[in-house]
Amino acid sequence: MIKVLIADDHPVFRDGVRGVFAAEADIEVVGEAANGHEAVERAAELGVDVVLMDLRMPEMDGVQAIAAIATRAPGARTLVLTTFDGESDVLPAIEAGAAGYLLKDAPTEELLRAVRAVRRGESVLAPTIAGRLMAQVRTPTGGRIVSDRELEVLRLVADGASNRTAAARLFVSEASIKTHLQHIYDKLGVRDRAAAVAEAYRRGVLR
Structure with a gap:
């Protein structure tokens, strides 16, 4: 069972999101939060798996809350929904530790897939977000940043592939994929898959 916390300062929106999960046998909304501070406290108290986080909230904004949750509730994965x-x-949200980023107009099925993917340890970026990052891409300096194989791994990750799927497509072990990812993180100065994809688009490594 995936335990979800909904953090948003609009009660009507929280009710709507709760309704999305009502019929899902593997997802349970275990709590709600109306501000960033409350989101951090509830995430730690309830031992949630996924936090759906709005960015603009009173008392503590979403980015600050994401960073605090990473410390206070390290087992929780945060999915921005804004x-x-x-x-x-x-x-800033991805750099703070968000595992995914969706917009509030995302279709129901996309939200459900994202929650499950984030719980599995995967990263999720809405297609429109990836498109905007690509449009704002900057040409990297100093030559090639990543190796050809690391670039292949990055492309698969950007497409939403899990470590297992990437390993199967590249005919290598999952351990090799993890090693490539760690090298990518080090080269791009990031900590996780979502941040790696965002930074790769920003630098022009991915187009």
Whole structure:
């Protein structure tokens, strides 16, 4: 069972999201939070698996809450669910530790898939977010950043492939994929898959 916490300052929106999960046998909404501070406290208290986090909230904004949850509730994965899709919103959230980023107008099935994917340890970026990052791409300096094989891994990760799927497509072990990912993180100065994809688009490594 995937335990979900909904963090948003609009009660009507929280009710709507709760309704999305009502018929799902493997997902349970175990709590709600109306501000960032409450989201951090409830995530730690309830031992949740996934936090659905809005970015603009009172008392503590979403980015601050994401970073605090990573410390207070390290077992929880945060999926941003917001209306803001600018680079100044997306990148800070991912750098703070968000495992995924969706917009509030995402179809129900996309939200359900994202929650399950994030729980599995995968990263999720809405297609429109990836598109905006690509549109704002900057040409990297100093030559090639990643190796050809690391670039192949990055492309698969950007397409939403899990470590197992990437390993199967490249005919290598999952351990090799993990090693490539760690090298990618080190080269791009990031900590996780979602941040690696965002930074790769920003630098022009992915197009």
